[in-house]
Amino acid sequence: MTDLSNRKPETGAFFSRDRLWHPPGLTPGYKTSVLRSPQKALLSLDGTVSEITGPVFGHSILGELDNDLIHNFAKPGESAIGERIIVHGRVLDERARPVARALLEFWQANAGGRYRHKKESYLAPLDPNFGGCGRTITDADGHYAFRTVKPGPYPWPNGVNDWRPAHIHFSVFGHGFAQRLITQMYFEGDPMIWKCPIVQTIPDRAAIEQLVAALDWGNTIPMDARAYKFDIVLRGRRSTLFENRMEGN
Amino acid sequence: MVQPLGYLKESASQTAGPYVHIGLTPNFCGITGVYESDLGATMVNDRTLGRRITITGRVLDGTGTPLKDALIEIWQADAAGLYNSPSELRGSADPNFSGWGRAATDGETGEYRFETIKPGRVPFRDGRLMAPHISLWIVARGINLGLNTRLYFGDEAAANAEDPVLARIEHRVRVPTLIAAADGDGYRFDIHLQGEKETVFFDI
Numbered sequence: 102m103t104d105l106s107n108r109k110p111e112t113g114a115f116f117s118r119d120r121l122w123h124p125p126g127l128t129p130g131y132k133t134s135v136l137r138s139p140q141k142a143l144l145s146l147d148g149t150v151s152e153i154t155g156p157v158f159g160h161s162i163l164g165e166l167d168n169d170l171i172h173n174f175a176k177p178g179e180s181a182i183g184e185r186i187i188v189h190g191r192v193l194d195e196r197a198r199p200v201a202r203a204l205l206e207f208w209q210a211n212a213g214g215r216y217r218h219k220k221e222s223y224l225a226p227l228d229p230n231f232g233g234c235g236r237t238i239t240d241a242d243g244h245y246a247f248r249t250v251k252p253g254p255y256p257w258p259n260g261v262n263d264w265r266p267a268h269i270h271f272s273v274f275g276h277g278f279a280q281r282l283i284t285q286m287y288f289e290g291d292p293m294i295w296k297c298p299i300v301q302t303i304p305d306r307a308a309i310e311q312l313v314a315a316l317d318w319g320n321t322i323p324m325d326a327r328a329y330k331f332d333i334v335l336r337g338r339r340s341t342l343f344e345n346r347m348e349g350n
Numbered sequence: 351m352v353q354p355l356g357y358l359k360e361s362a363s364q365t366a367g368p369y370v371h372i373g374l375t376p377n378f379c380g381i382t383g384v385y386e387s388d389l390g391a392t393m394v395n396d397r398t399l400g401r402r403i404t405i406t407g408r409v410l411d412g413t414g415t416p417l418k419d420a421l422i423e424i425w426q427a428d429a430a431g432l433y434n435s436p437s438e439l440r441g442s443a444d445p446n447f448s449g450w451g452r453a454a455t456d457g458e459t460g461e462y463r464f465e466t467i468k469p470g471r472v473p474f475r476d477g478r479l480m481a482p483h484i485s486l487w488i489v490a491r492g493i494n495l496g497l498n499t500r501l502y503f504g505d506e507a508a509a510n511a512e513d514p515v516l517a518r519i520e521h522r523v524r525v526p527t528l529i530a531a532a533d534g535d536g537y538r539f540d541i542h543l544q545g546e547k548e549t550v551f552f553d554i
């Protein structure tokens with residue numbers, strides 16, 4: 102790890118969010134959004150110190166198996182069932198700069214498409230050795246990696262016959278509270294991506310394609326695990342050129 | 351042709367879904383033994399400076415039904431008005447206060463709860479002081495992009511009256527949607543996703 106303490110902290114306000122790129126709140130094809138989407142205009146607010154700061158997490162919070170979903174819930178000597186994969190990539194900002202010390206938390210269904218959750222009712226079985234959560238923190242170049250099994254697709258109550266494509270949920274912390282993001286990673290070549298009402302909440306095909314991880318043959322480990330590469334982009338910050346410094350700076 | 355700016359696009363948001371707890375509060379949903387405790391479950395310790403408060407409330411949908419599968423994160427200054435963040439350049443925040451909390455709404459009642467301290471005042475971009483406030487971020491099944499709002503305190507009428515952010519709310523009838531009512535040692539803050547009492551959400 103590079104020592105980050107001598108790097109100047111970033112204090113610019115964030116680029117305004119492109120809300121035509123993100124899914125809108127109201128997306129009737131995803132029925133639950135209908136009663137849960139605000140209907141009034143948002144109040145626009147250029148970042149104050151409350152938005153441009155945020156919690157930053159240290160590697161000390163991490164346990165040894167936090168980035169290994171194959172083993173972090175398994176009994177000693179056992180492992181989760183499924184296709185072994187490595188997911189890796191970088192967290193960058195909109196200025197293409199690496200985001201170091203970003204906390205990534207991920208969760209997913211097991212290889213059969215079943216979540217370990219009491220509200221889950223899909224008939225596929227639980228895997229006694231698979232919990233479904235993991236986390237890691239990016240290094241100085243914004244890199245992260247974790248090991249898991251490829252999640253299965255699963256049916257969900259929306260339309261009569263709606264299925265989610267295989268996906269991994271990601272929660273990402275950058276360095277500012279306004280950068281907070283939750284998204285999902287999909288897998289290259291999955292024809293179900295294009296049938297999914299949750300995917301279809303995203304209006305722009307290019308924005309969807311940005312969430313599809315590529316099979317990374319180069320980093321596949323022979324006789325062990327295939328690799329998928331998934332880069333994540335967080336909001337960028339303005340340079341503080343010509344901006345008045347805030348009181349007390 | 352012009353020179354390319356070379357900017358990237360922010361990754362598009364996707365809903366946190368119904369099983370957000372597995373990833374963000376696994377102990378809360380019964381997945382124990384992976385992490386010692388859920389991140390953000392504790393914001394204070396016995397040495398934290400400031401007045402202890404609790405914040406409770408619900409997240410309500412367009413029919414007034416509380417969401418039983420929402421997750422809320424809060425971010426706030428310490429008692430002296432400093433954020434525990436590397437981007438805070440005005441001073442060092444209380445090391446015994448994280449400033450950040452995370453809580454799921456209860457699966458039966460829909461109630462959330464934070465134990466924290468009353469934040470100090472922090473400056474707006476032009477240096478004027480803002481009233482004490484807490485930033486909130488709300489995600490759930492059916493919410494496609496996390497919602498941002500702020501909580502202000504009902505017993506800070508004078509500070510709220512001069513707050514530059516509250517002042518920008520055109521429809522004054524909506525200002526109370528951001529003000530938590532004092533209730534004993536705590537404050538009550540319901541978040542209305544839709545309807546007459548729809549909370550003011552921010553594009554920050």
Ligand SMILES: [Fe+2]
Pocket residue numbers: 210265268270367
């Ligand atoms: Fe899912």
